[in-house]
Amino acid sequence: MTTVAAYAAPAPKAPLERTTVPRRPVGEHDVLIDIKFAGICHSDIHQVNEDWGQAPFPMVPGHEIAGLVTEVGPGVTRYAVGDRVGVGCFVDSCRECDNCLAGNEQYCTGGMTFTYPSGPTGEATYGGYSTHIVVDENYVLGIPEGIGLAEAAPLLCAGITLYSPLSRWEAGPGKKVAIVGLGGLGHMGVKIAHAMGAEVTVLSQSLRKQEDGLRLGADHFHATADPATFTELAGTFDLIVNTVSATLPLDDYLGLLRTGGTLVNVGAPAEPTSVNMFSLINGRKQLAGSMIGGIRETQEMLDFCATHGLGAEIETIAVDQINEAYARVLASDVRYRFVIDTATF
Numbered sequence: 001m002t003t004v005a006a007y008a009a010p011a012p013k014a015p016l017e018r019t020t021v022p023r024r025p026v027g028e029h030d031v032l033i034d035i036k037f038a039g040i041c042h043s044d045i046h047q048v049n050e051d052w053g054q055a056p057f058p059m060v061p062g063h064e065i066a067g068l069v070t071e072v073g074p075g076v077t078r079y080a081v082g083d084r085v086g087v088g089c090f091v092d093s094c095r096e097c098d099n100c101l102a103g104n105e106q107y108c109t110g111g112m113t114f115t116y117p118s119g120p121t122g123e124a125t126y127g128g129y130s131t132h133i134v135v136d137e138n139y140v141l142g143i144p145e146g147i148g149l150a151e152a153a154p155l156l157c158a159g160i161t162l163y164s165p166l167s168r169w170e171a172g173p174g175k176k177v178a179i180v181g182l183g184g185l186g187h188m189g190v191k192i193a194h195a196m197g198a199e200v201t202v203l204s205q206s207l208r209k210q211e212d213g214l215r216l217g218a219d220h221f222h223a224t225a226d227p228a229t230f231t232e233l234a235g236t237f238d239l240i241v242n243t244v245s246a247t248l249p250l251d252d253y254l255g256l257l258r259t260g261g262t263l264v265n266v267g268a269p270a271e272p273t274s275v276n277m278f279s280l281i282n283g284r285k286q287l288a289g290s291m292i293g294g295i296r297e298t299q300e301m302l303d304f305c306a307t308h309g310l311g312a313e314i315e316t317i318a319v320d321q322i323n324e325a326y327a328r329v330l331a332s333d334v335r336y337r338f339v340i341d342t343a344t345f
Contacts, residue, residue, distance in 0.1 A: 001025065005345045006130035007319050008058040009048045015323045016048070021060055021126040023134050030134050031079050032071035033087065038128035039064030039154040039312070040338040042184060042245055043268070045326055047117060051270040055117040062128025062340075063089040063115040066143060066153040076137045084143040086302070087128065088156035089292050091115050091139045103296040105139075129322065131345050141299050144306035151311025154184065154337040155302060157292065158312060162189035162241065163301040164293040165264040166196060169239045173197040178233075178240040178256065179218075182209045184329075185243035185266060187313055187336040190216045192301075195308040201237070203229070203253075212335065216313070230255060235283075237261055247273045254279040254287065262286040312337045318344035 001022040008019045026032050044061035046052055065087040069079050079085060093100050094110025105112065111120025116127030126133075143152045162185060171177045177198040179189040186202070193200045194217030201220040202213040210221040222229045233256050240253060245267040254263055254275070262285070280287060293301065305311065313336040317325055325338040 002132075004130050004132045006060045006126060007322055008060045008126075008129070010058045012050045012057065013048065016061075016129070016326075018319070019058060021130060023126075023132055026071050026073050026134055028073045028075040029137050030073045031069050031076060031085070031137050031140055033065070033067045033085055033133050033135065033140070034070045035065055035067040035128055035131055035133060035342050037066045037150045037153040037316075038062040038340045038342060039157065039314075040322070040325055040329065040340065041154075041157050042329055043157070045329060046245070046268070046270065048326075052268070056122070056124040059117050060126035060129050061116055062130070063087070064153045064156045064158070064339075065115070065128035065133065066149040066156070070132075072137075078137045079140060079142070084145070084149060086141040086143050086152060086156045087115060087133060087135050087139070088141065088160065088298055089115055091125070091135050092119070103294040105294045106292045129319070129340060131342055139295060141295070141302055144303060146306030146309065147302070147311050150314055150316055150339050150341070152302070152305075153339050154188070154312035154314065155305055156298070158185050158188045158337060159192070159305060160293040160298045160301045161185055161266050161291070162243070163192050163304065164297060165241055165266065165288075165290040166193050166198075166239075167297070168290070169262055169264065171196045171198040171239055175199070175238045176201070176236060176258075178203050178237045180224075180240060180242040180248070180253065181244040181267070182213050182336070183243065183332065184312075184334070184337045187212075187216055188310075189241055189243060190218050191310050192305075194218070195304070195310060201233075203240075235259075239264065241266060243267050245269055247271055250275045250287065251279040254285055257283065257285050259283045260285070262288055264288045264290050266290050312339075314339045316341050320344070
């Protein structure tokens, strides 16, 4: 085992602090990654606060990892020392279930190992708020030269979380797509949907971010705090992707869909929500969910973003600013993703 510097929450809801964590030796098919940048995802905060259930502590968050390969195992064929690489939300899966065999490792039924906080048997894993990580080559992504490492880090969660539903529900020319929320997830949804050729609308609480939304590629911007929005836009959209982690009146948003349209949820509120079945029955509408993507699709997303010159809008911070960044995320005071510069360790 090797010990590396990290930032961890020692207990639920506790401020993060400097520490060290173990990393396994580089095995036959492993790569050692010198982490250069790690994005801060809202789910990191949910995990530290145990909003989604109990987890092992101390906890080192971080599943938006970008860096350089510094060592490879003797059986590695995909990567070499010096390669630009990334790691997303998981670092292993059962490799045998139908989902894994289909390239949908994110829905592994045999036991997926999250980058943090744990694997299928509950053993702790440590994420990207650290200087190095060891990962099996089959769960490492190549970052194309067309994207800076700092701007690429959030793509490993925020980028794929939006790319996957936009691709699956065929956002593109002739399609009207709405993105609910212009935050860390939503701003990537706007960029990607625009690059796919869709007509893009942002639905945000207010018009405060309207200028940003239009700059990022939105064709229209509407405030959901204005009840007239739901009247004016009724029956408009083929696809709505909801990125917010708060409980919304889903019936109102379903009313914005065309016949046969789909509302996809990628935000995960801590509390349950409800829907009137007639909101789905009237108009043959669909209410769906989506979670990141498999390794193959995530690589596809990175290549797509490089081709179209897409990266996250970021604010780079030092490691001693992580707790301040968490507070700012909760206050919606970031445009649009914090990225930790691990050189500040």
